[in-house]
Amino acid sequence: MYKIIAIDIDGTLIDSGGNIQPNTAKAIKTACAQGIVVTLSTGRSYHSALYYAKKLNIKAPLISANGSMIRDPLNGEVKQCHNFSNKNLSKILGALKSEKELFIQGYHLDGIVSFGKNNIINLTKMLNGTNRFSLKNTLRMLKDYKESKVRIKRNLTVDDGYQIHKFFIVGPKKGCKFLEEKLERFQCVIEPHYIGNHGYLEIIPNRVSKGEGLRWLAKYYNIPMEQTIAIGDSGNDVSMFKKSGMAIAMANGTKEAKSNADHITFSNNDNGVATAIKEFALVSKKDFGIVKRIV
Structure with missing residues (x-):
């Protein structure tokens, strides 16, 4: 049973x-x-x-x-x-800093901090693997933003004090694959997903x-x-x-x-x-x- x-x-x-x-x-x-x-x-x-x-x-x-x-x-x-160590978090944030076309979220104890290319309409298009706008999906995403306690920042550094246990990154397929290769050098688990010309990466600590x-x-x-x-x-x-x-x-x-x-x-x-x-x-x-x- x-x-x-x-x-x-x-x-x-x-x-x-x-x-x-x-x-x-x-x-x-x-x-x-x-x-x-x-x-x-x-x-x-x-x-x-x-x-x-x-x-x-x-x-x-x-x-x-x-x-x-x-x-x-x-x-x-x-x-x-399981949070990233400050040392590893600093390395990951350094790699993310140069990526201008990516939508980036960091999960922490009290919610989500979002930075990078924060355009929710583009995000819903990319997650659906299409360039077509869907009002229904966008409204659903906004609702999830509220439930997830999302806070938007222009940038994120270790000095901001967030203890991050996961990164969620969405963007063009080429940019995600390039970032995936860069992050492989660090102590983290990368779970890639690709849909059409777009992709998203889930990044969590080792083990x-x-x-x-x-x-x-x-x-x-x-x-x-x-x-x-x-x-x-x-x-x-x-x-x-x-x-x-x-x-x-x-x-x-x-x-x-x-x-x-x-x-x-x-x-x-x-x-x-x-x-x-x-x-x-x-x-x-x-x-x-x-x-x-x-x-």
């Missing part, structure tokens, strides 16, 4: 419209009622993940920022936080990943890793796929995610998460009733 379910957010928990489908919410609620620990494991910041955790009444610590921040959704207690976050959570609840399920759709989910007892990729997932999964469920627009939970984690209503009566 599986006792922990870790669910990615973008492309997994939420559909292409940014919504949690009713069947998904119902399946998660049922899993929690049956004593299964359900958490979110995401590249998003803690504050952004918290918005969805509250909607689902998730009580387990959230694995955010690719595993670099694990934090309680009920009281905000930091369970684990940090969603997989390590899931392992911490299993130890926290004293549950063997063999009894964990990981559900996701992209490259940053592979680390938890490799460590979990069962790895489930979305039908809309990347080739990398699918090739590292044990099973492939339906897409995020077709109740994929709900189907996976019902198929592999939930006790049938009849059996669950018997268990409740015996207890």
Whole structure:
């Protein structure tokens, strides 16, 4: 029996419209009622993940920022936080300083500091891999800005005092690839994603990943890793796929995610998460009733 379910957010928990489908919410609620620990494991910041955790009444610590921040959704207690050392942060900021065409965000304890080419309309175009403007996506991004407590600065230095545990960088494909090569010299993990002529980089400290976050959570609840399920759709989910007892990729997932999964469920627009939970984690209503009566 599986006792922990870790669910990615973008492309997994939420559909292409940014919504949690009713069947998904119902399946998660049922899993929690049956004593299964359900958490979110995401590249998003803690504050952004918290918005969805509250909607689902998730009580387990959230694995955010690719595993670099694990934090309680009920009281905000930091369970684990892996910040860049000041020395390494200084090197990374030095490399970023010369990149004028990139949109840059640094995740810290209290939110996100954003600098570089801060044009939210261009950002939504690049993240969609297209040059077409979408008012709906831009409004959704603005909403996420509010949830994530984003503060915009012209520049960022170590002297500003921010303890950064993740960088999120978006820009032209050429610029991202050039930066990726520069950052490979430093002590950090780089998770690249390329869409059309654009790309984005997720940069976290060494030895940090969603997989390590899931392992911490299993130890926290004293549950063997063999009894964990990981559900996701992209490259940053592979680390938890490799460590979990069962790895489930979305039908809309990347080739990398699918090739590292044990099973492939339906897409995020077709109740994929709900189907996976019902198929592999939930006790049938009849059996669950018997268990409740015996207890």
